[in-house]
Amino acid sequence: VDCCCYFEMTSIADFKDISKFELRDIIDSISNQINHLEKSQDELLLALNEEPDDEDFRVAHKENVGVLASKRQTRELYKAHLKEIDPAYYMQHYATRNESVETTTTTITGQEVADSSNESSAGVYL
Secondary structure, three states: OOHHHHHHHOOHHHHHHOOHHHHHHHHHHHHHHHHHHHHHHHHHHHHHHHOOOOHHHHHHHHHHHHHHHHHHHHHHHHHHHHHHHOHHHHHHHOOOHHHHHHHOEEEEOOEEEEOOOOOOOOOOOO
């Protein structure tokens, strides 16, 4: 499977047949594409600063905003599926700090206490 275009050829409804290994590759590929687009956006902004009237730069930048939003949304859908089928890998590689805290259980004086998602994300220090 060519992971670089597989996610574009497959509807989100059909991606449940993708193995967790293919899913990881697809997410990495989308992330790489996003990184390259973000770099291009930075370069376009620099070019627009130098040539503010260049319509081609302005149009390219505007189009990339939509492409980036779409790729980020697609990546999040794949990550959500990965979280379902391979939660340990997801938690290690993609979970935000808040997600990690919500799923962590701490033992204090013999009692297990689950961290609350209502608590401040600043953390508690002893």
